[in-house]
Amino acid sequence: MGAESHNQSRYGVQERAIEVDSSIPAKSLRWSASSVTTFVQCPLKLWWGKVAGWQEGPSTATAAGTAVHSALEYLFERDPLERTPPVAEAALAVAIDEARDELAAAAVPIDDVRERAEAALAVYWNLEDPVAVDVLPDGLEREISLELAGVTFIGYADRVARSDTGAIVSDYKTGVAKPRYLGPYYRQQYLYAAALHEEDIDVTEIELLFLGEARRIRRPVYPAALERATATLRATADEAALMADKGQWTARQSGLCGWCSFETVCPLRRSRAPIPGSAVSNERLAVIPGMVHRASAPKADEVSETAVPAVVGDLDPADEAPADGGLFG
Ligand code: SF4
Numbered sequence: 001m002g003a004e005s006h007n008q009s010r011y012g013v014q015e016r017a018i019e020v021d022s023s024i025p026a027k028s029l030r031w032s033a034s035s036v037t038t039f040v041q042c043p044l045k046l047w048w049g050k051v052a053g054w055q056e057g058p059s060t061a062t063a064a065g066t067a068v069h070s071a072l073e074y075l076f077e078r079d080p081l082e083r084t085p086p087v088a089e090a091a092l093a094v095a096i097d098e099a100r101d102e103l104a105a106a107a108v109p110i111d112d113v114r115e116r117a118e119a120a121l122a123v124y125w126n127l128e129d130p131v132a133v134d135v136l137p138d139g140l141e142r143e144i145s146l147e148l149a150g151v152t153f154i155g156y157a158d159r160v161a162r163s164d165t166g167a168i169v170s171d172y173k174t175g176v177a178k179p180r181y182l183g184p185y186y187r188q189q190y191l192y193a194a195a196l197h198e199e200d201i202d203v204t205e206i207e208l209l210f211l212g213e214a215r216r217i218r219r220p221v222y223p224a225a226l227e228r229a230t231a232t233l234r235a236t237a238d239e240a241a242l243m244a245d246k247g248q249w250t251a252r253q254s255g256l257c258g259w260c261s262f263e264t265v266c267p268l269r270r271s272r273a274p275i276p277g278s279a280v281s282n283e284r285l286a287v288i289p290g291m292v293h294r295a296s297a298p299k300a301d302e303v304s305e306t307a308v309p310a311v312v313g314d315l316d317p318a319d320e321a322p323a324d325g326g327l328f329g
Pocket of ligand 1: 041042044045251252253254256258259260261262263266267268269
């Protein structure tokens with residue numbers, strides 16, 4: 001097992017360069033905002049998901065988030081006066097039912113998902129009046145795919161609507177607004193804003209709607225914020241390219257390891273773990289409920305947590321993490 005270096009990371013936690021199976025080809029990645037966040041959290045985790053092709057199954061939190069996003073998307077597809085709680089609740093029920101098989105495969109109790117999703121949707125009505133939201137054409141689950149700072153950037157913005165000053169790009173979060181996660185959330189929205197600017201949409205505000213606690217956060221869009229977000233995107237892509245060239249990806253320990261599906265085969269967390277990507281490692285991953293190994297490693301355009309609406313990809317750490325925190329940042 002290749003372990004080249006032991007360091008304290010910028011977060012003050014242990015990290016180590018881990019050699020991965022050399023038969024898995026390095027590839028040119030396209031980046032989503034969540035991929036950037038995952039890489040910052042732990043590059044090896046990103047490698048497992050986006051290079052080696054392992055797709056984690058849903059958790060209660062991510063499944064609930066997916067269902068709520070689906071219900072709100074349906075709600076905003078309706079004419080304003082049809083945007084009522086019964087309409088959203090019916091859409092939510094359909095979304096949860098459609099996830100039944102996937103949840104069963106991942107051993108996630110559907111009743112827990114329903115309870116969490118219904119609670120989040122109930123909170124939504126305290127945040128805004130959907131009748132008053134003026135969604136732009138093609139402003140729901142707005143697909144983004146373009147070159148940003150020389151990096152191929154992809155994603156889906158939850159909602160782009162008119163505002164008093166231009167346009168506002170909004171993101172639903174089914175968790176609560178833990179301060180330690182706000183930075184990545186802002187970065188995501190600023191990346192979307194930068195991308196939409198390239199498409200001549202004058203985004204002047206970003207917005208986070210937290211359905212775990214009825215909290216709305218708005219921030220103005222300004223050049224320094226866009227530059228910071230795109231610089232991080234560029235730096236992340238460069239750092240990943242270096243790791244791909246070396247065949248060694250940094251495993252970065254944090255409080256989130258306990259919520260990482262790859263912990264049981266992670267050399268940083270298990271002293272006798274096999275080489276990531278080896279047959280033995282893959283056999284161990286394959287028996288984890290809900291884990292799927294795509295037949296071949298993902299193509300470049302699959303490197304996005306939000307590229308597949310079925311999992312919405314609002315894989316936000318705050319939703320995944322235990323309520324009492326204890327996480328990095
Ligand atoms: S267990 Fe921790 S160090 Fe290992 S891959 Fe997951 S997040 Fe990274």
